[in-house]
Amino acid sequence: MKFLIAVGSEDYSGPTLRVGMEVASAFNASVTVIKVGPKISEHSVSQVKFTQERLEEWDFDSPGVEVLEWAFGFLAENQYISPAVVEKGFPKNTLIERGKNRSEVYLQGTTGSDVSLILRNGDIISELRDEVSSGQFDVTIIGGSQKRRMAHDLIQYLDSSIFVVNQYDHTKPYKLLVAVNDSHNTSKAVKYGVRVSQAFDVNVDLVTVSRTGTFKSGYHRAVNKAERLLKRMKVPYKTHLLKGDPIDIIKKTAGNDHIIVMGTSTKNPLIKYFRGSKPLKIVKTCPCPILIVK
Amino acid sequence: MLRNIIFWITQKRWFLLSILIGSILYFLESPEGLSIEGYRTLIIVIMAIILIIFEPIPLPGVALMMLFLQVLLGIDEPNDVAKSFMSDAVFFIMGSLMLAVSIVSQGLDSRLALGIIRLTGNKTWCIVLGFVSISAFLSSFIGEHTVTAMMMPVGLTLIYNTSKDRAITKNLAPLILFSIAYGSAMGSIGTPSGGGRNVIMMEYWQEFGLANITYLGWMRYSYPMLLLEIPLAVIILWFTFRPEQKVLDSAVRKLKIQVAKKGAMTGQDMITIIVFFLVFLGWVFLSHKIGLGIIALMGVFLYLVLGLIRWSDLNRNTNWGVILLFGAAVSIGIQMKETGAALWLANSVMDALKIISEDISVLRWVISVLLTGTLTNLLSNSATIAVIGPIVLNMGGDPIIMGFSTAIASAFAYLTVVASPTCMIIYSSGLVKQSDYMKAGWKMFIMSIIVLFIMSKIWTIY
Structure with missing residues (x-):
């Protein structure tokens, strides 16, 4: 690489x-x-x-x-x-x-x-x-x-x-927040997340957010797949299925002591240009390092 | 694919906007009192100004656009556009850029360094005075960026010999570098050969049948102002960037050793100086007969023949794009005069001024100087004069005073990094910040306008 x-x-x-x-x-x-x-x-x-x-x-x-x-x-x-x-x-x-x-x-x-x-x-x-x-x-x-x-x-x-x-302090202990949803970029993001967690020797928080509180089967499949990989790689993790606005929840969960890993948005580039996307909004608002996986 | 298109659009947005504005204006009716050709010339000017300020496309591209649009919009015939593109002023710009390459390539900078140090000693304020004075004096004859290119190694050597720690030289570095850049910019008003814009103004005076100013005649008007500005600039720079080091003893000593290592003056150095001196004599005594541009080209010819510079070096280091741009800007300036666009714009400005006051003699001067001073910080100074010159010369008043004031105001490029090559050269050293330009620049700008105003009053008794 x-x-x-x-x-x-x-x-x-x-x-x-x-x-x-x-x-x-x-x-x-x-x-x-x-x-x-x-x-x-x-x-x-x-x-x-x-x-x-x-x-x-x-x-x-x-x-x-x-x-x-x-x-x-x-x-x-x-x-x-x-x-x-x-x-x-x-x-x-x-x-x-x-x-x-x-x-x-x-x-x-x-x-x-x-x-x-x-x-x-x-x-x-x-x-x-x-x-x-x-x-x-x-x-x-x-x-x-x-x-x-x-x-x-x-x-x-x-x-x-x-x-x-963003605002990284190497003397501070960090955890890893991997955002998981049903988009096809998630599995690559989880793989990258595993490597990053190994590099920094930190625990992983798998975070999945739904606006309604109900999680479609695609979300469950993505979470299960991520958990399997983390288990196989012997990375300690916790899974969080949370309800609310994804940007607010990720921001709140990450605080300032997480490294966030998430897949890039799959939205049309024109929509992303005018309306932004979740990764873009999180980069703008979260005071912590963020890896956006393409 | 779509992402690439969006990226292209964001990169070229000013280009697309200029085309949109140009297209909308094209389909609107021309204002009363302005010919259709004049109106279309102004459309090209507006589009070109947007493109030159924001640089969404290469500048030579803007030049080509200014030329072919004159024909496509029916303003003039192809052969006439070609004729207006090339003139002695453009020859001069081309020749002086090539002369600059020839002179700087000889490595005369180390001689210059020794001269400055002998003259100034090791006190920081004396060195600053020396840098401003010598930069101003030299650039009045050979152009500002040539002098900046030669003075930069000397200035940087002093700074780095003082300390490589930027925290220690945080005021000294901008003080010395701005002494070079602003000194060179101020000096460029001194003689016609100080800058292409001076020659463009002389060309307009001649072309429009308003005056015929000689090389020495120009100096009579501008040099007193230059001499007045030098001490004021030193004071401004000193109090803006008060250096921590009042004496540069060890830095000066190290510089002397470095220069000594470069050996004694060679025959080649002497010939370089002699050729330039001949060019200077030609400008003083022959320019009114054969033109400044032709003499500059003769100088370049001599440097080539004497083997002091290779064509490959001239070709590589001459900014041909800028020459194209200035040629196109002069061409559009002449069209503004020919089509009546300059007169119409000048009358419109005058009518607007009359609403403010009946006596517009001072107001007219203030507007022309402020407009030129502002545009020169956004556009190139020669392009500014090429576009503004015909308008100002149509605004009434004494055309010599109006012309001189405008040409001189175009040297007030102190406020931004992009204002002139000299500003960009010192910025590229990484030792000055963008904010430093405003910090010192606004004081220089106001001081220069006040001195120019005083001088314009003195010129009336010439």
């Missing part, structure tokens, strides 16, 4: 990297860390590139490389990677252009085999979408953004599953 971790800055991206690497190791996935720098206006793009070429001659790195350098250091320091540093590694931070606005970054003294580093510039939604589709990533991990529309757009337009690392 392939995981893509998007980092913004040193100040905010620590939890995103930490969660991303924990989950990636549970999936035995290869990891790429990406930094998307600001969009350069077309009026200025040549002049900016030209200036950056001059800066390289003065041994300055391109903007954004320092964030990737910090991310690499963070991963090494926290022993998520054991960097292969060799004498004949890259003599200085090196950018290799691969396509428009996209460079592969190789840090000084490393071989680039531990974790891939990508630097892009432009509109964050378009760039991440392009990276996910060209790199065929399975999961994209992003931090909780202050810009509410950004998470919405990423969930809507990215082809991969998305893990929004």
Whole structure:
């Protein structure tokens, strides 16, 4: 499997990297860390590139490389990677252009085999979408953004599953909330949930919500299937069949000490665009990390 | 599939909106007193402004649209559109962009660094004064983004030599980088070759038969203002980003060592400077006969012939899209004049102003300067002058004062990251925040308008 971790800055991206690497190791996935720098206006793009070429001659790195350098250091320091540093590694931070606005970054003294580093510039939604589709990533991990529309757009337009690392505190004990319903994405969400629970060594709350309090056979089938899998994988769990508005109930049950895992909405994209969906609404309102499985 | 379509629509919404607005306006009747061709020219202007501000499609695409719509909407014949597209002003923009690449590629930045440090010493305020003054002086001759590209390594070296910890240089970094960017922006008003917009205004004066200003004649009007602005800009920047470090002793020492490592001045460096000096002499003494653009192209020719720059480097680093855009903007500006759209718009503005006050001489000036100053922070400054120029020159008053005020106000691109390449270049360093532009920019904007107002009063006695 392939995981893509998007980092913004040193100040905010620590939890995103930490969660991303924990989950990636549970999936035995290869990891790429990406930094998307600001969009350069077309009026200025040549002049900016030209200036950056001059800066390289003065041994300055391109903007954004320092964030990737910090991310690499963070991963090494926290022993998520054991960097292969060799004498004949890259003599200085090196950018290799691969396509428009996209460079592969190789840090000084490393071989680039531990974790891939990508630097892009432009509109964050378009760039991440392009990276996910060209790199065929399975999961994209992003931090909780202050810009509410950004998470919405990423969930809507990215082809991969998305893990929004919202207000994660690694010193706090978390549980896992897996939302179960009769949609076809649920079974994949449960499988992902099992891996995440193993990664964090936490208990699982299987939550199924009905507005009326009566649960159709499809709901029962989905719950039974999830329970069977959890038993087989020896993951401790509790099942909750609850009545009420699904968004309110999930939000209330999750509180701020759960990691939520749920399948993506199966609604028509046009309806999702105008009216939103349960995962989108939960991402907007829940103060905890959420994995939306596609 | 549907998701991809929705994504495309969200990405291109401003493009779709501009087409919708253009289509609706096309089917409405043209306002009284405005020819059908003039009305359709204004439709193109409105669509282009939306597309340039929001950039939903590549800018060269906007340029092409401005050209083919002139023919498709029946405003002019294909050959006439082609003629209006290329002019000496566009030659100048093309030539100056290529000159910039040629000069910056020579690595004169290290010489510049040494010069600045020798001049300023190690006191931070002296360094800031030096950065603003030298950026302003150089950019008045060779264009703002050229100077910013050369000054950036010097500025960044000082910042990083002070400390790599951003918390320590959180004020010093914006102070030095804005000294470069704003100094360069201010300087670009100094001579016609300081910016493409200056040449566009000169072209309009000539094209509309209003005035014939020489290179030195321009400097007579603009340089006093530039000299007045320099100390004021330093004061504004200093009090906006009060640095923690009052002396940059070790940073300056390290910079001197770094520059020394780059070796002595080479013959190639000397030839680069000599060629540019020849170009400058050409602009001063020959431009009224053969045009600023032709002289700039001759300079580029010399750099190529002398092997100081390769065509592949020029081709790679010249922003051809911007040249297309400016050509198209000048073409549409000329159509605004030819079709009477500029006159109609100018009269409409004047009629509106007369409702506020009978004496509109000051009001007219304020409106033209504020409109230019605002648009230049959203559009490119040359595109602003290409569109606003014909309107302002039709608003009455002294066309030289109105023209100078408008051209100079287009340099007040202090407020946003996208206002000019210089702002974007320092932003791309990652050391300044978007909010920093407003923090310092509004003070610079108001200061510049006040100084321009004073100067416009002085110009009346010229």
